[in-house]
Amino acid sequence: MAGLEIPTWDPETAxxxxxxxxxAFVLYAGYGGLERLVGPYxxxxxxxxxSSAR
Amino acid sequence: MLDSLVGALAGLGVxxxxxxxxxxxxxxxxxxxVLFGFFGMGGSFLVTPALLMLDYPAPVAVGSGMAFVFxxxxxxxxxHHDLGQVDYKLGVIMITGTTIGIEAGRxxxxxxxxxxxxxxxxxxxxxxxxxxxxxxxxxxxxxGDGGGxxxxxxxxxxxxxxEIPEIAKTIQRTVRIPPMxxxxxxxxxxxxxxxxxxFATGVLSGFLGVGxxxxxxxxxxxxxxxxxPVAVGTDLFEIVFSGGLGSxxxxxxxxxxxxxxAPLLFGSALGARVGxxxxxxxxSDEIKVYFGGMLLVGSIAVGIGEVGSYLGNSTLELLGxxxxxxxxxxVAAAVLYTTITSLRVTRRTDSRSTAD
Numbered sequence: 001m002a003g004l005e006i007p008t009w010d011p012e013t014a015x016x017x018x019x020x021x022x023x024a025f026v027l028y029a030g031y032g033g034l035e036r037l038v039g040p041y042x043x044x045x046x047x048x049x050x051s052s053a054r
Numbered sequence: 055m056l057d058s059l060v061g062a063l064a065g066l067g068v069x070x071x072x073x074x075x076x077x078x079x080x081x082x083x084x085x086x087x088v089l090f091g092f093f094g095m096g097g098s099f100l101v102t103p104a105l106l107m108l109d110y111p112a113p114v115a116v117g118s119g120m121a122f123v124f125x126x127x128x129x130x131x132x133x134h135h136d137l138g139q140v141d142y143k144l145g146v147i148m149i150t151g152t153t154i155g156i157e158a159g160r161x162x163x164x165x166x167x168x169x170x171x172x173x174x175x176x177x178x179x180x181x182x183x184x185x186x187x188x189x190x191x192x193x194x195x196x197x198g199d200g201g202g203x204x205x206x207x208x209x210x211x212x213x214x215x216x217e218i219p220e221i222a223k224t225i226q227r228t229v230r231i232p233p234m235x236x237x238x239x240x241x242x243x244x245x246x247x248x249x250x251x252x253f254a255t256g257v258l259s260g261f262l263g264v265g266x267x268x269x270x271x272x273x274x275x276x277x278x279x280x281x282x283p284v285a286v287g288t289d290l291f292e293i294v295f296s297g298g299l300g301s302x303x304x305x306x307x308x309x310x311x312x313x314x315x316a317p318l319l320f321g322s323a324l325g326a327r328v329g330x331x332x333x334x335x336x337x338s339d340e341i342k343v344y345f346g347g348m349l350l351v352g353s354i355a356v357g358i359g360e361v362g363s364y365l366g367n368s369t370l371e372l373l374g375x376x377x378x379x380x381x382x383x384x385v386a387a388a389v390l391y392t393t394i395t396s397l398r399v400t401r402r403t404d405s406r407s408t409a410d
């Protein structure tokens with residue numbers, strides 16, 4: 001594998017990179033949705049809500 | 055259906071990783087993500103050295119590090135695209151130079167590997183790189199220059215308010231080799247300057263498996279004259295393509311292990327959200343000195359690990375690994391602790407003023 005190379009088509013490697021790309025999209029959307037859903041609750045839990053602040 | 059999915063995952067190397075290692079990678083990814091989201095760099099500084107110290111072959115450590123950078127860049131680019139901080143024209147011009155640079159770096163890794171020198175040379179390069187960047191960030195943090203990482207105040211400015219650095223103006227005036235290109239923020243620069251910056255940072259990426267943002271971003275700002283927010287977004291955009299191609303080339307040689315990349319990405323995507331949100335609460339300049347310290351400790355740790363590997367002393371190798379991961383954990387914990395403390399103080403103050 002030493003020396004400069006021109007990429008050639010390799011289905012297995014393409015699948016590998018495709019899986020990483022797919023995971024990135026899923027994580028972006030998934031964590032984004034999760035942040036909207038449980039974000040405020042988690043913030044209250046970690047930082048302390050109004051009642052505990054008083 | 056389930057059998058074919060398990061078969062495909064097994065073929066990609068996911069099932070070769072033990073549950074303990076999967077947990078370690080998710081946790082390490084979380085820590086790395088917090089640092090990347092908060093400081094805007096350092097996402098991959100520690101991944102390749104840690105993999106080398108875990109006894110992965112150099113092409114696997116660098117290739118998997120690059121694939122991790124690729125995945126991280128995809129996620130971060132989606133966010134910066136939403137904020138309108140990507141100059142697609144500049145990104146497309148840079149892709150060619152970076153890609154050729156990455157390929158040159160990758161070829162060097164395999165060449166050194168064929169001579170049995172890759173692990174040692176890459177570790178020494180990391181000692182120099184982490185030490186140099188760590189010293190620079192620490193010095194800037196102590197003198198209050200705010201250098202190293204993303205300047206969040208500058209990144210929040212409008213492009214109209216942005217002033218091109220003097221050095222970039224000089225380069226734009228003196229290097230006028232056609233074709234000249236007009237970029238966002240009315241920057242007019244030779245395409246060759248852009249390609250040279252892209253190639254040089256691409257070699258670094260391909261050789262070390264890092265995104266290279268810590269060098270490419272200052273180079274884009276000071277050599278090309280790109281506004282800070284556009285430099286951040288465009289850097290990430292072009293890493294998606296050049297890093298994707300670099301990962302593909304490493305993958306063809308068996309250098310990308312999905313059992314490493316998938317859990318790292320799983321943890322870092324979450325960590326990056328937390329780190330990015332923390333920038334709204336805490337001024338990164340306040341704790342940048344810890345980040346600089348972490349890089350310096352990382353440099354020493356890689357050196358200790360390499361000496362241990364050379365002497366065949368597993369205790370020293372383990373110490374190096376513990377120091378690399380430990381330094382990252384301590385700084386990420388400092389970021390989270392400072393953020394939570396600041397939020398609690400703000401909330402108490404708000405509650406008191408409401409009660410009054």
